[in-house]
Amino acid sequence: MPSIHEQEGGPMPLLEVKGLSKHYSTKRPASFRKSLVKAVDDVSFHIYEGETYGLVGESGCGKSTLGKTLLRLVEPTAGEALYQGEDLNRMPSRQLRASRRQLQMVFQDPYSSLNPRKTIGRTLEEPLIIHGIGSPQERTELAMRMLETVGLQEEHYDRLPHELSGGQRQRIGLARALILEPRLVICDEPVSALDVIIQSQIINLMRKLQRELKLTYLFIAHDIGVIRHISDRIGVMYLGKMVEEARTDDLFAQPLHPYTQVLLSAVPIPDPRVKKERMILQGDIPSPLETVSGCAFHPRCPFAVETCRKLAPAKREVAPGHFAACHLA
Amino acid sequence: MEKAQPSLHLAKRKRAFGNRRRGLLKRLLASKTASAGSVLIIVVAFISFFAPWISVYGPHEVDIVNRLSPPGTEHWFGTDNLGRDIFSRVMHGTQISAQVGFTVALSVAILGLVVGLYASMYKWLDQLLMRTMDALFAFPAILLAIAIMAALGPSVSNLIICLIIVFIPSVARIVRSAALVAKEQTYVEAMHALGASQTRILWQHIMPSTISPLIVQSSFIFAEAIIVEAALSFLGAGIPAPMASLGNLLADGKMYIYNSWWMTLFPGFALIISVLAMNLFGDGIRDLLDPHVRQGKGKK
Amino acid sequence: PASSEGAAAPVESAAAGTAAGEKLATELKYPLAQTIPTLDPHLSLGGSNSTIAVNIYEGLFAFNSKYEPVPMLAESYELSEDGKVYTFHLRKGVKFHNGKEMKAEDVAASLNRWKNTAPRAKSSFSDREFEVKDDYTIVLSSDVPRNDTLAQLSHVLNFAAIMPKEVVDAAGPDGVTEYIGTGPFKFVDYKTDQYVHVQKFADYQPVDAPADGFSGKKEALVNDLYFTLATDNATRFSSFLAKDFNNVDVSLDNLPQVESDPDVEIIKNLSTDFNLIFNKKAPLFSQLKYRQAVASVLDVDQVLLGIVSTPELYRLNPSYMYKENTKWYSEAGSEAYNQKNPDKAKQLLKEAGYNGEEVTLLTTKDTGTFYNATLMVQAQLEQIGIKTKIDISDYATMLTKRADPNGWDIYVGPFLVPSTPSQLLYLNPTYGFADDAKLAELLEASTSAIGDDAIKAANDALQAYEWEYLAAIKIGDIYNYNAIRKNLVGLTFLSNIPNLANTKLVE
Amino acid sequence: MTAFIVKRVLSLIPILFIMSVIVFLIIYLIPGDPARVMLGDGADEATIQQLRANMGLDQPLILQYGQWMGSALQGDLGDSYFLKKSVSAVIGEHLQPTLSLALLAELIAIAIALPFGIWAAVNRGGWADKALTAYTLLGITIPGFLLSMFLVLLFAVQLKWLPVSGYAPISDGLWNFLKFLILPGVSVGVVMSSVIARIVRSSFLEVMNQGYVKTARSKGLRERSIVYKHILRNALIPILTVIGGTFGTLLAGAAVVESIFNIPGLGQLLVHSVSRRDYTVIQGLVLFIAFTYVLVNLVVDLLYAVVDPRIRLNK
Amino acid sequence: MPEELLLEVKALRTYFHTARGKLAAVDGVSFDVKRGEIVGVVGESGCGKSVTAQSVLRLLDEKHDVSYEGEIRFAGSNLLELKQRQMREIRGNEIAMIFQDPLSSLNPVYTIGEQIIEAIMLHQKIRRKEAVRKAIELLRLTGIPSPEQRVWEYPHQLSGGMRQRVMIAIALACEPQLLIADEPTTALDVTIQAQMMELITELNRKLAMSVLLITHDLGVVAETCQRVVVMYLGQVVEMADVASLFARPLHPYTIGLMGAIPRMDSDRTQDLQAIEGSVPSLLNVPSGCRFAPRCAYADEQCRQHMPELKRDAASGTMVRCWHAGTLAEAFEATEAAIATETSEAAERAEEKGGVQHAIYP
């Protein structure tokens, strides 16, 4: 459901990202040369209050880094991230800590993001304690309710992370983020380890919470079906850059960037009778370690023309609300 | 989707809440090592506390005629070269040494933990604190002890101060090393994301990973403090004479080790028991804090 | 080893007492129990120092086993009628280790330095100067007769060693830099904290008199002599067992291990005396009654037992001199010795108005014996109701504390054996701040007396008065055991210092 | 990395400076002085004062410090009052024995501690674990002198395999050098090994249940490789710290063992120097020990980053 | 011999000994994998898939944590009776595993190259240089860009998907007879996922490598697996070949599963379909059919008595449900409707095919 915020001249976005970059320098073995990984490279977009912004892209294209950089869990190399007009990157740490109550993150790696020594109950109560919410009794109760909400039982309260299954851990991560009733949640593959039934339950739950609490999501996922279902708008990343951005329906109806097209074609269909012809990308796999001249996708792009090889395409608005960074779009 | 289950009754939750707390205590008691350690500590404390009533002889009472008499009904542990009752001296020595060892180990554990943790967190503090630790370490214990005793006067508490200074660096470094590893874990990043303060992260999430090496190191320091005290006593910078300490007793016994083995054996035994008690207790606590061990208790 | 018997010719066929068929070792290791603060013989009082110094250096005189001075580098001497002027004639042709012949200027330079630095020498020599008369004659004169002169010059502690003038002139305040003497061994090197190596001096000129104590003929019977530092008792003993050393001091604990060994001879050496010193500037013990109270209660047997643990190793002795020192030994005033009379002591305390003031016993643990003695004394003081406190510190600290009149009352310790009363440090202000005109007068009289009878009378008077005044209380003399392997032949001790000249090691 | 090392080495300067001031103050604070010790029991006050004056000890502390610092800056740490040698020469002489002993002892300690600690951790609660507890308990509680005496009695006096005590430089031949060091090396090594073994055990327990251990096992790796390659490296950081610490301690000299085995090392030198108040040597030694300790810790810190790439030191 | 059984799990029970009591995470699971076959395992999160997989390799801590019952026959021998040393011969060599949690399953202190090389050198007698080359090749196969450089990076420097691919590379380096892949592609985008599945099926075809594929992605199951095992709360509830499972799911849980897949053409304003309620606690399993509390069709019989895993006569599917037959019919009705939709969708895709075919001739 396209929301009014997306229209021109709407209210201020909840989160506005301008030219955000994160470069890692890594040491190469056996040589003292350092090489630069442009994990996120000059990314700009914005998210309105109450919407879900889906983020898809090839593995390793910088989605997680983008998420972490937004919350300043890694220091950005350049650019700004304005939350309600204030730059998170320049915020003094005390204030930043306070705003983190409203900005939550679900980590891609569920197990390692849980403290192995803390019981699940303790893990869930931790954010409440940090922000001074409720009495110990209330916190326990809240944590238990949260456990049920994400489809776990009371008995899991006393367990330690290593005693849970992958999906259970992932739900704990989600529960921990949601328990604070934040305003913006960056979900890095929050449902990837869940079976479709629980996945559906969780997605339904997230949408319900969004409706009730005006939550805003930045939703990173690989499951196109899930992304499609939950997102209002979708951004497609490729090699650290945002290559396409559009409302969900528009994107699915008319994918403009060749990478998006490939992506959509590759979705597996849960029906053994349908043997679909899948597009497999040809050409050298690009690496964020190397700087490619021109469009980052050109070595694999079947339509690439001379310009693509020379000139990096800028993101432009091809149709209303539909941006793409491709010369041919 | 509307939640289908009726939410649990508050009473039931409370019960669960209570259970959890009880579980912790129960676990402490269930831990064989920890409770064995505690029992030993209590026994040692009890005996040394009631030493004056148990033994008929005072620890400083010389009786030169009965010098170097072997263990027997009169003197249970025999007498030393001045005819002092070893039993009484061992009891008193244990009391004093355990007091020194325990105070030093505990203080060093706490101070070392603070120093090590904060050093791991901030680079500039790291330089400041760890270089200070290097400096402290470089000060020879003897020099320090003589200086402190000279400046502040000989007393048990000054000795303790000296030993604390001597041992802090080793604990601080080991805590720092464990904290450096812990600090790079993803769950620490997750705590940052939740808005936890540095202090909280440090104490709630990094500290637990340092506990295990900390306990191991501290239980050593308990023993080390007692032994270093002996070395210092020998230089007149230890526990002021004529108080008996296990270290003093062992040092005294050295001169008579072949013929009057009891002068070495009994204090040595007391030392082993005290250290064993501390180690068991430390191990028990360590095991309690280890998530995997906690679980493993179930089998058999 | 049996194979060597009779096969090899003796290395030192000329050596005195070398039986035919004996094979002598060329190297000997002698254990040193204490570190060497300095090798300068004039400076130090330490036993380790003397052990080494007597081999490298010689004095004008040396003690025989009765503590009588016998000429060594001096050929002869003359004493003026009034006993004020000594003229020493030096032996000719005596060579220093650097090849130079010993002359009067060397002797004068050495002895003048010695008397200015050596604490023991100070009181008797402060007003005198050694003067060169000619190349082989030295003159020493003073205003009053000094009957202790020769004894002072003979003593091996604070050794009045003779060294070349150049060495003396080059010496800094903290000692000489070259160790050159006339002794049977010459200095080779000092490996810090390991050993001092000395070597047979080929040009050594022995005196032609039988060896007795440190006097008489000396001959190096080993080529290389190592004084090996082994500060740990157990290690020293183990090394002896492992035959690294051929002699060792033996503690009571270790005695059974060597007693039964037929190859080992156990000898008992008089090692030191023990005294209790009062701080005569302290509030309590500046009063005679308190000192008397302590003297009354003291049971020296107990104290001595506390030090050595066996009656075998001590002897009672009321004199400040050893019995062996026949000239100065005296039993005057000995009724006050070893009284064991607590009632009298309590009475004295009462009279003195003792009011529970705390008495500080100064001690150190650096050697166990000081400490044990102090503990025993403490126990006896407490028995008569004196409140005591032990101030224990390391040796250096203890020395400083003892030099300070505030903060201590009693010190119990050994004294390196004196040969004359003038060397009794506690009779002058050095130890415990004795400050008594009569004592000083009697002391002076005892040294200036001429003739054996006069000396005896003056000495008796001095000792009798000392037992009245109680600057210190004599506790007794103690021995130690030494184990000597039977193949180490000729080793003798005087004042617990070994004489390694004339000592041979049979292989 | 280089910047990090440079920074760390530079940070030595203020440390050494502050330490030198503190040592000076401490020396001033403690009673006893070299003149009195040198002249021995019974020296009279005047002589002592004269010698003090000659040694320059009667001057105001500031002046003494200034003079010392002045020459120290030119690389001259002064001369020992007692040994009549420059302090650097004295330290140099005593360093080789200490260094040799430290290395040997550390090697022995590691050789015992690693396998034993690992074995105990792998069999947690089993008899290997209990054996380790007993071993470490004895190792830490049996005083060094007792163990040393026992070793000497057995191997030197009874079996005569090794000399009782002493030291020979390595230039005397390897066996000559080693034979003196083996017993002291073992007696220090055993104590150190119990310190290290316990930390090995506890660090192992920390990482033994990690996911990557399962991965390694699923690859079909032998248990040995899993333990020594995968677990060990992850457990290594606290172990390294303790090894560094013990090594640092050893470099400062093991006074008791050195004295029992008559090894002319830094530990003995320090004890002697303190007991005879050889100020310049104490001063030089403390600074030297601080220097080596900072160095050892620098190496350990650098190893942290080598062992665990996630640890960033210079950020 | 395509019909030869490679792995046969019989009534496997895996118990965790926890402070709260003995807990059967896997409770009587039986299934088999034939040589050269790809078997999918799907099921509710926490139903015991990973535990089953790890039980096969006996990777759980038997000293302290777990005990097994039942039988795991691999190539004839019962793995549960083997000594650890013999087990080691099997691990990696015969059976390799890809773990679900890629970050914690990679050793943080070794480069990924080191970890792959280790696996290669363990199972192939080649020199290190050669192994390095192979490792790079494997990384390239898994689609990691600049493999020559990435191979020397540490796990924490990689993205989630890359780590997962490293896990795959490690498992493939062993060239096993049976690959157990525990959610190997959850962190991968669909293009790479497709590439990975392609890689696995290729190895399956070429080397007759059997695969036990645990996944939540029914699309992947449909495209790659020959047979599927459906698990629920520690038990197998349905086991069928892929075609008949998707065509005619018999167990109500499977039916629910099919319905919950977010379809590319679903109404985004509507909630996704889901089975109400949640999985009961393992400490408190229902006495009858384990699915009964959440099953819309459950009756008294279901609540009282546990159904056995039985072969459905019609399709040859094994199913654990009292009402298997009746339910299947109900499903078929809805299925028919969906089928038409799907074919329409396929047609629509065909229309836009211009682009696709232009890319892929």
Ligand SMILES: Nc1ncnc2c1ncn2[C@@H]1O[C@H](COP(=O)(O)OP(=O)(O)OP(=O)(O)O)[C@@H](O)[C@H]1O
């Ligand atoms: N070490 C453990 N101790 C106790 N319970 C455990 C332990 N490991 C797993 N479990 C429990 O066993 C059950 C099965 O876990 P398993 O990991 O096999 O689930 P799964 O099917 O792989 O789920 P997912 O799809 O979420 O990964 C879960 O309920 C889990 O909580």
Ligand SMILES: Nc1ncnc2c1ncn2[C@@H]1O[C@H](COP(=O)(O)OP(=O)(O)OP(=O)(O)O)[C@@H](O)[C@H]1O
């Ligand atoms: N700490 C780091 N040091 C060096 N490089 C890093 C680091 N973290 C991430 N990278 C690199 O940054 C790039 C982007 O990683 P990121 O984790 O953001 O990808 P992603 O889009 O989340 O991928 P996936 O879908 O696989 O999780 C990758 O090439 C990765 O190797």
Ligand SMILES: [Mg+2]
């Ligand atoms: Mg990611």
Ligand SMILES: [Mg+2]
């Ligand atoms: Mg799983």
Ligand code: NI
């Ligand atoms: Ni909206």
